[in-house]
Amino acid sequence: MPDWLRPLEGPRRPGGPPSRRKHEAPSFELAVERFVEEYVSRKTGRPFSAASKRNVRDNLLGGPMKAYRAKHGIVAINQWGGDAAADYLRWLQQELRRDSATVKKQRSQLRSFGVFCEGRFRVVGAAGGALTALPVSPDTDYATTEDPPLTPDEAERLLSATSTTRDRLAVAMLLYTGMRPGELLGVQEREVHLDRTPPVVEVTGSVRGRAGAKGAATVRDVPLTIGQSSLPRLLRSHLADPTRPPRANHLLLSSRRLRSGGYAPLTVNGLRQMLDRLRETTGITCNAYRFRNTFCTWCAAAGMPMEDLRLLLGLASSTMVSRYYPSTMRQAALDAAARIRF
Helix, strand or coil, X not given: CCHXXXXXXXXXXXXXXCCCCCCCCCEHHHHHHHHHHHCECCCCCCECCHHHHHHHHHHHXXXXXXXXXXXXXXXXXXXXXXXXXXXXXXXXXXXXXXXXXXXXXXXHHHHHHHHHHHHHCCCCCCCCHHHCCCCCXXXXXXXXXCCCCCCHHHHHXXXXXXXXXXXXXXXXXXXXXXXXXXXXXXXXXXXXXXXXXXXXXXXXXXXCEHHHCCCHHHCEEEECCCCCCHHHHHHHHHHHCCCCCCCCCECCXXXXXXXXXXXXXXCHHHHHHHHHHHHHHHCCCCCHHHHHHHHHHHHHHCCCCHHHHHXXXXXXXXXXCHHHCHHHHHHHHHHHHHHCCC
């Protein structure tokens, strides 16, 4: 069993999947796949884009939905309905603390999914019940405070607590490159250049493709040896793993099998779940934003010029970077003023 897959793969049942009887309700997963491929918007008359398909699959087949369905024994689509959808959204916001904007987006998807299931699978009440008028208010959003940058000791503890080479590589990439999570998940094997000096990774967009990137500034080469030398070694080990599927394309893979037999790329939800497990194991708050914040703080403290850091982060302006430099810039200005002679 591949090391990068070990904690994610559950026990397999012998034999192939059982055949579905002619009049048996389809599974929830099959209904989602039909929705993704066949749905046409009533407003625009268009099907889902490739990016929207990935987003819908992440939301309706991802970890939170799996956990909710497992808890309530929802297997077939006729066990789903508007009341269950509303209950899921309340759980998502109140227990998992998703912000109201995220919950509203999923509410819209679940309403469209319910309408589709009523028409396609004759599921009565899939778009009705409590989902019809479910309120989602920002008043229930939990107040968030920015976590301070990780200390070197905390960073090392998080890296040491990862249980697979894939997870360790993901954490190291976020920590030592400052990449956005969508950019990291979109990296393909051919975009990693360990033979260059210094070794770099090409960032050409996000997991949603070039259309999902935040602007032309995101297209860049990011060195892999900023402040450390461990990242190239982790990448070489990961790519040379004999159990890694050949021609896998994406650098980071999940445990979900594709119809072609290969493994699907790791998703945003999958990355979030992995970081949540690290938080539970170590007691250290860790998320992709905190890794990016830590990277910026370390680079600024080490004396990296602001413009260089802006380019590394793929930002169009220095506005978001300048906050890491106030004390450094203040002292530099004082030193420069002291050298002036009229």
